[in-house]
Structure formats: structure tokens, C-alpha cells
Amino acid sequence: MLSSSARLLRLLSLLSARPSWTCAELAGRMEVTDRTVRRDVARLRDLGYFVDSEAGPWGGYRLRAGSRVPPLILDDEEALAVAVGLREAALSDALGGDQAALSALLKLRQVLPRRIADRLGELDDAFVRLPGAEGPQIRPGLLLELAVACRQGERARLSYCDGEGRSTVRDVDPYRLVHTGRRWYFVARDVSRGQWRTFRADRVDRLQPTGHPADLTDAPDPAQLVSRNTANGPYPLSATVRLPVPMDQALRLVPATVGTHRPDGPGATLVDIGGPDPDGLARYLLGLGTPLRVVEPESVRRALARRARELAGENA
Numbered sequence: 001m002l003s004s005s006a007r008l009l010r011l012l013s014l015l016s017a018r019p020s021w022t023c024a025e026l027a028g029r030m031e032v033t034d035r036t037v038r039r040d041v042a043r044l045r046d047l048g049y050f051v052d053s054e055a056g057p058w059g060g061y062r063l064r065a066g067s068r069v070p071p072l073i074l075d076d077e078e079a080l081a082v083a084v085g086l087r088e089a090a091l092s093d094a095l096g097g098d099q100a101a102l103s104a105l106l107k108l109r110q111v112l113p114r115r116i117a118d119r120l121g122e123l124d125d126a127f128v129r130l131p132g133a134e135g136p137q138i139r140p141g142l143l144l145e146l147a148v149a150c151r152q153g154e155r156a157r158l159s160y161c162d163g164e165g166r167s168t169v170r171d172v173d174p175y176r177l178v179h180t181g182r183r184w185y186f187v188a189r190d191v192s193r194g195q196w197r198t199f200r201a202d203r204v205d206r207l208q209p210t211g212h213p214a215d216l217t218d219a220p221d222p223a224q225l226v227s228r229n230t231a232n233g234p235y236p237l238s239a240t241v242r243l244p245v246p247m248d249q250a251l252r253l254v255p256a257t258v259g260t261h262r263p264d265g266p267g268a269t270l271v272d273i274g275g276p277d278p279d280g281l282a283r284y285l286l287g288l289g290t291p292l293r294v295v296e297p298e299s300v301r302r303a304l305a306r307r308a309r310e311l312a313g314e315n316a
Helices: 004-017 023-030 034-046 076-092 100-111 114-126 142-152 222-232 247-253 278-287 298-315
Strands: 050-053 061-064 154-161 167-179 184-190 195-200 204-213 237-243 259-263 269-275 293-296
Touching (some): 004 023, 004 061, 023 034, 034 050, 076 100, 076 114, 142 204, 167 195, 167 204, 237 247, 237 278, 237 298, 247 259, 247 269, 293 298
Antiparallel strands (some): 050 061, 154 167, 154 204, 237 269, 237 293
């Protein structure tokens, strides 16, 4: 005979499998009495499951949506399908750019039986993703590895290839994963340099735990660090401009991946933007199509004024 806990799981699985059951049908499938079925249904209700009942010889029980998410019972195929779907959602930004899919996948992966986890790994090896317009592809399973490293708080050895194709190996203290809407970035402290760094997740080759605890002292705001590094890090020149609009409007004009924003009073925003040279920055600023003031440097201010005069002359 099944224990009471196992019997509850069995009952929940049956209620989830089809719209409704009579009490006699449930009792027959579970090999218990009608009284036991009624008692177990009451226990499910106490646990937060919404189980409706209808009286009469043709009545029965029906599981409906509740006000919160109770534990789910999935068979092997269902658990594998959910894991694959969550992984693809995290990789493709199908849910709008937040990390909900990755967080749910991490929780699910930690409780998957070995037989299902092995099958998910086999699928990772078999999948081939064609490169498309959405940006660089990340090796299947890598996001999960990075997320686990961030959660465990353990120092790791990072094998990384930078933008110029140079491979390096360094010890890092994993901290957070940040998604900008196009790419994933891995935020970690470079142990040898004692600096907080951002690494593009698609350029990570390998991450191996070292067994030593991570030092997360004075950890930065990961989103701000990624925004600052992606906006200004690759460029030799940086300019500060003042937009006469609040922060939310400034972010629509200049995305966080292009500039670093900070308020300048209630109705204005200062934005730091990187560029290849003064003329290139001037072209970008004119393309915003909005009033602005270049705070610094003078070279960008002169280039913007020159471009504006040329544009006015062409339209005269």
C-alpha cells in the first residue's frame, strides 16, 4: 500500500491528467476506498490546491487554477520538455529579456533525477543552432553553468577568448549574470587584478570550480557595471551630454547598452557615450533628433556644431 505522501502525489498526478474524475474512478485507480479519496482531496485543499467537487452519481472532482503556484507533479517526458523550453527561452530572449527563464531552469535542473538530467545533456550535444540576426550564440548549457557558479559562491578558473581572439585563463569570483536584451554578460572579480570585470558569456570557453570560497567584498551593482563597460569600454573617446528629459525618456533615446545615465535634476539626464572619434560621436548625437548639450569634451562640441552648420547649409 502506498504511504499517505505517495498517495497524495499519485492523486495530484491523476487530477492533472484530465479535466474531471468521479470518486469511484479515483478510488479504483489508486486502489483505495472512496472515503480515502475524499480525505486525500481535503488534504490537497489544505496544501493550497483548488479542487472543485460536484455532488451526485455523475459528479466528481476537478483541479482548477489557484491563486498561487503550488508544487507541480511532472513525469519524465514533461520535466524534460519544460527544461528544454526554459533553456531555449533563456537563450532566445523569448520572455522579454529578464532572467526568469534562467532562474526557473536553474531550480528545475537542481532537482531533476539523474536519468532526466543525462537526457537533457544529450540533447545539448545534439542541438545545432544556426547563427541569426539576434546576436552571438552561446554554447547550450553554458548559461546554466555560469548561473550555478554565481549561486554557489565558489572561486572558479575561467578560460576566455577576448574580442581580438586572444585566449586567457584566470581565476575569478563569480557574482552575477546580466542580460542586456541582446547579449549575456558574466560579472566576476578578476582575482589577480583585484578588479570587478564583465565578460561576454558567448566568449567563455570553460569555467572550472577551484574549491575555494569567492571573495565578494564590495560587490558592484552588476547592471550599472555592464552598462558602463559596454557603453564606454571599447571606445577611445567618451563624451558627456545633457538631455533635457527625465531618465525614463533618456533611456528610450539612448539605450543603457549605448550610454551610462544619471539624473541631472528632475527634468534632465546626463549621459556618458563612447565613440571612435569626435566626428563619429557628433553623427550619432545628431541622429537622436532631440535638443541636447555636449558637456565635454570640447572636440565633440566643435564637431557637433560643424555638423549642424553643414546640415543647415544643405537644407537652406
